[in-house]
Amino acid sequence: MLTVLLRVLACGTVALAPVEGYLLRVHDQSAKVVPAALIGVWLVSLVRDRRLPAPHPLHLLLALLAVVLLTTSAVHAAEPFTFEYLVRWAPFLVVAVVLADVAARAVPVRELLAAVVAGAVVAAAGGLLSVVGGELRATGPLEDPNDLAFFLVAALPLLVALPAGGRFRFVPLVLGAVLAAGALATFSRGGGIALACALAWLVLRRVLPVRAVVVTAAVTGLAALVFAQVAHAELDRALQEKSHIAGTNADTRVLRWQAAARMLADEPVLGVGPGGFRQHYAAASHNAEIDEQTPVAHNLFLEVAAELGLPGFALLIAVIAAGFVAAERAVRLGADRRQVVAVQAALIAVLVASVFLSEQYYLPLWSLVAIAVALHQRAREGRCAFST
Numbered sequence: 445m446l447t448v449l450l451r452v453l454a455c456g457t458v459a460l461a462p463v464e465g466y467l468l469r470v471h472d473q474s475a476k477v478v479p480a481a482l483i484g485v486w487l488v489s490l491v492r493d494r495r496l497p498a499p500h501p502l503h504l505l506l507a508l509l510a511v512v513l514l515t516t517s518a519v520h521a522a523e524p525f526t527f528e529y530l531v532r533w534a535p536f537l538v539v540a541v542v543l544a545d546v547a548a549r550a551v552p553v554r555e556l557l558a559a560v561v562a563g564a565v566v567a568a569a570g571g572l573l574s575v576v577g578g579e580l581r582a583t584g585p586l587e588d589p590n591d592l593a594f595f596l597v598a599a600l601p602l603l604v605a606l607p608a609g610g611r612f613r614f615v616p617l618v619l620g621a622v623l624a625a626g627a628l629a630t631f632s633r634g635g636g637i638a639l640a641c642a643l644a645w646l647v648l649r650r651v652l653p654v655r656a657v658v659v660t661a662a663v664t665g666l667a668a669l670v671f672a673q674v675a676h677a678e679l680d681r682a683l684q685e686k687s688h689i690a691g692t693n694a695d696t697r698v699l700r701w702q703a704a705a706r707m708l709a710d711e712p713v714l715g716v717g718p719g720g721f722r723q724h725y726a727a728a729s730h731n732a733e734i735d736e737q738t739p740v741a742h743n744l745f746l747e748v749a750a751e752l753g754l755p756g757f758a759l760l761i762a763v764i765a766a767g768f769v770a771a772e773r774a775v776r777l778g779a780d781r782r783q784v785v786a787v788q789a790a791l792i793a794v795l796v797a798s799v800f801l802s803e804q805y806y807l808p809l810w811s812l813v814a815i816a817v818a819l820h821q822r823a824r825e826g827r828c829a830f831s832t
């Protein structure tokens with residue numbers, strides 16, 4: 445019974461992440477229910493089975509990152525955003541450990557990947573419906589179109605890991621077209637760059653034929669042409685708005701990146717604390733944005749470095765590296781190569797998109813690292829079982 449619950453809750457956690465905005469409209473705490481239940485059932489399963497998670501370097505890295513978070517939060521406890529952002533960080537560290545363990549033991553990785561895709565497809569459909577409803581850029585379950593694009597481009601590479609034989613061989617192409625159309629409708633340049641990098645990885649690692657990319661692009665392009673003919677005026681307005689926003693975004697992002705660099709230079713050891721970028725931005729930027737005094741940095745790496753200092757930044761990079769190393773080791777141990785490369789490509793999309801966005805508070809980064817570690821642990825246990 446617990447195993448079934450773990451499977452349902454783990455899949456529910458990753459599937460509901462892209463549609464968090466819909467849940468928040470029901471209740472401001474509703475998005476936390478399924479992850480909290482997953483953590484609770486996981487703890488009960490550990491007690492029942494009288495075991496601990498199989499040790500992995502990821503656990504040590506996450507524990508050290510938690511220590512850095514607690515230390516810098518204690519130093520900056522009097523600042524207004526510190527506790528709020530500490531509370532935002534903590535669940536992702538815990539969920540990463542939980543997902544790595546349940547995906548290694550109780551939940552088939554393919555089910556988790558299918559759940560990620562399913563949630564993203566719903567989000568993409570919601571984004572497309574928001575455009576039909578009058579929005580100039582797809583938003584759907586999320587307020588920021590760029591955040592929606594982040595989820596969609598992170599899910600797209602995972603389609604190559606899902607079964608596509610027999611009567612269902614066209615299903616991945618259809619789902620891919622929906623995801624691509626949704627991402628396209630966000631007009632997110634960072635999302636487009638991230639997707640291009642992910643697809644290049646899949647092609648270079650020879651798990652995705654160029655023909656599949658061409659066919660999906662053709663279907664998406666055809667849909668875009670039909671939409672352009674049906675909503676010509678709306679598309680022109682959206683392109684004009686995006687053109688105006690693009691220039692403004694480029695300027696403001698440079699200002700914010702420079703401010704983050706100044707914060708890091710001033711506080712290289714413990715940073716300015718969780719949420720400290722928002723608190724110190726006006727001073728660090730010399731009031732460069734009169735109408736925006738408490739923004740995000742729009743760069744995951746610079747924001748983490750500014751807020752947690754060089755030790756926290758190094759640990760975050762080490763967590764990401766642990767995911768890539770685990771994935772490569774899984775391939776060498778005989779894991780499903782398509783699954784592993786798909787997870788790597790999705791993680792690449794997340795990292796590239798995060799150069800333009802502050803996405804440490806969204807699940808894909810943490811869940812993909814956890815799944816990569818789980819693939820390695822499954823492959824290692826399979827090799828050990830074969831050897832014996």
